[in-house]
Amino acid sequence: MSVAEDIQRQAGPLRSEADLDPLMDRVGDASYVLLGEASHGTHEFYDWRAAITRRLISEKGFSFVGVEGDWPDCYGVNLSVIGSSEAPKDPADALAAFERWPTWMWANDDVVGFTRWLREHNQALPDAQRVGFFGLDVYSLWDSLYATLDYLHEHEPGNVDAAMAALDCFGPYAEDPQAYARATRLVPASCQDEVVAMLADLLPGRSPQGVASRDERFNAEQNAAVVAGAEAYYRAMVGGGSSSWNVRDRHMVETLDRLMTHHRGRADGRPVKAVVWEHNTHIGDARHTDMAVAGMVNVGQLVRERYGEQDVVLVGFGSHRGTVTAAGQWGARTETMTVPEARAGSTEALLHEALAEPAALFVFPDDLPDWLREARDHRAIGVVYHPDAERWGNYVQTVLGRRYDAFCWFDRTRALSPLRGTRVAAGEMETWPHGR
Structure with missing residues (x-):
C-alpha cells in the first residue's frame, strides 16, 4: 500500500460534529484533552476546537477549559460563563475588555460563540457543576x-x-x-x-x-x-x-494542576476533567520534535509525563494554505495575511497531495504506519508572521504520530474575525520563539 493510500484509509470525514465520534471514542475516560492550533488566527482551528469541547462537556462531563491566555482577563470571562452577578451577562463584553496584545487570540467572534454557548449550558446546572473558562499563561x-x-x-x-x-x-x-x-x-x-x-x-x-x-x-x-x-x-x-x-x-502546567485540585474540592465529588486550548507548540509533545534538541519542554510533554499517556489525549491541527490573522511585528495592528502553500516535503504538503477532501480527522492507531513515525516539517505560525519567511522558518520537525494522538486537517483555512473596538496595549515582552 502506498503512503497516499494509507493516508486516505486513515482519514475520517470532518464535516459535522457527528464526525467527531472516533475522537470521542479515543478520549474515553481520559481526564486531560489538549487541543492545539497551528496559528493563533485561524477560524477553522477555533471553530472545530470549540465543537470538540462542546461534545466533551456535554457528553463526558469535562469540568473546565484552560486556555493560553492571561489569568485576570480570562477570570472575567469565567465569571460571565458561570453566571456570576459580578460579571456581564454577555461574555462578549468580558472578551471585549481584553487589552494586552494580541487581543484577537481570545477577543474574536469564534470565542464569543463558544462562551455564549457555555453560559447557556451552565444555566441549567447547579453551581458546583458549572464549567469554567480560565487563563493558564504567565503574563499579567x-x-x-x-x-x-x-x-x-x-x-x-x-x-x-x-x-x-x-x-x-x-x-x-x-x-x-x-x-x-x-x-x-x-x-x-x-x-x-x-x-x-x-x-x-x-x-x-x-x-x-x-x-x-x-x-x-x-x-x-x-x-x-x-x-x-x-x-x-x-x-x-x-x-x-x-x-x-x-x-x-x-x-501553565502548575496552573492546570491547581485548577484540577480546586475543582476536586467541589462538594459534588464528580470526576474532574480538563480541556486545554493552546498552540500546537505547547500541546504537542515536545519530545517528538526538534524543540527537544533546543532544550525545550512543553505542556503536552509535561502533562503526559505526570499523568500517563492513557489519561491524556493530544490533538493537533494543521492546514495547507489560506489566510490568517496576524501582525508583522510585536504590538502592531492585525492584518489578514495570505498563508502560502506548505513547504514541499512537509506534513501539510503530504496530506494535501494525498487527500481530495477539504478536511479530515485522523485518530492515530496504536500500530503507527511509517508516515506517522517519520520526522517531517510541520507548520507553526505565531502572532507575528512573515509569509515570505516560510522558506526557512515557521516549521517544526515533527513525528506526527508521536507528537499527537489525533490530528484535524484542513486543506484551506481562513482568518478569524477579531472583535471590533478592543483596546490594545503591547505591554509585555515578545514570547520566544516567534510569538507562540
Whole structure:
C-alpha cells in the first residue's frame, strides 16, 4: 500500500460534529484533552476546537477549559460563563475588555460563540457543576499584583504588607516588564524575595480573615502565583534561549494542576476533567520534535509525563494554505495575511497531495504506519508572521504520530474575525520563539 493510500484509509470525514465520534471514542475516560492550533488566527482551528469541547462537556462531563491566555482577563470571562452577578451577562463584553496584545487570540467572534454557548449550558446546572473558562499563561504581572492587593485589602488586611513590599519593589519600573527584565540583567537584584514573601502569606489552606468565598480565595492565590511566574519569566526572557519558554510552560502546567485540585474540592465529588486550548507548540509533545534538541519542554510533554499517556489525549491541527490573522511585528495592528502553500516535503504538503477532501480527522492507531513515525516539517505560525519567511522558518520537525494522538486537517483555512473596538496595549515582552 502506498503512503497516499494509507493516508486516505486513515482519514475520517470532518464535516459535522457527528464526525467527531472516533475522537470521542479515543478520549474515553481520559481526564486531560489538549487541543492545539497551528496559528493563533485561524477560524477553522477555533471553530472545530470549540465543537470538540462542546461534545466533551456535554457528553463526558469535562469540568473546565484552560486556555493560553492571561489569568485576570480570562477570570472575567469565567465569571460571565458561570453566571456570576459580578460579571456581564454577555461574555462578549468580558472578551471585549481584553487589552494586552494580541487581543484577537481570545477577543474574536469564534470565542464569543463558544462562551455564549457555555453560559447557556451552565444555566441549567447547579453551581458546583458549572464549567469554567480560565487563563493558564504567565503574563499579567501588574494586573495580577493589583488584583492580589485588592483581595488582601478586603479580606486579609493582616497580609497586605508583604504584597505592598512587592509592589514597591516593582514600582520603579512603571509597569514596564522590559525595564524590569533589563534591570535584573544589569544589576543582580530582583523582586524575587518580595514575591516569595507575598506568596507565603497566601498559601492555600489559610483561612481568610474577612468573608471570602472559596473561589475568591483561589483567584487571589492564583494571581499571586502569576506574579511569581511572571517575575521569573521576565528575568529569564532577557537571557534568550529556551529557559523563558520552559518557565512559561511549567507555569501553565502548575496552573492546570491547581485548577484540577480546586475543582476536586467541589462538594459534588464528580470526576474532574480538563480541556486545554493552546498552540500546537505547547500541546504537542515536545519530545517528538526538534524543540527537544533546543532544550525545550512543553505542556503536552509535561502533562503526559505526570499523568500517563492513557489519561491524556493530544490533538493537533494543521492546514495547507489560506489566510490568517496576524501582525508583522510585536504590538502592531492585525492584518489578514495570505498563508502560502506548505513547504514541499512537509506534513501539510503530504496530506494535501494525498487527500481530495477539504478536511479530515485522523485518530492515530496504536500500530503507527511509517508516515506517522517519520520526522517531517510541520507548520507553526505565531502572532507575528512573515509569509515570505516560510522558506526557512515557521516549521517544526515533527513525528506526527508521536507528537499527537489525533490530528484535524484542513486543506484551506481562513482568518478569524477579531472583535471590533478592543483596546490594545503591547505591554509585555515578545514570547520566544516567534510569538507562540
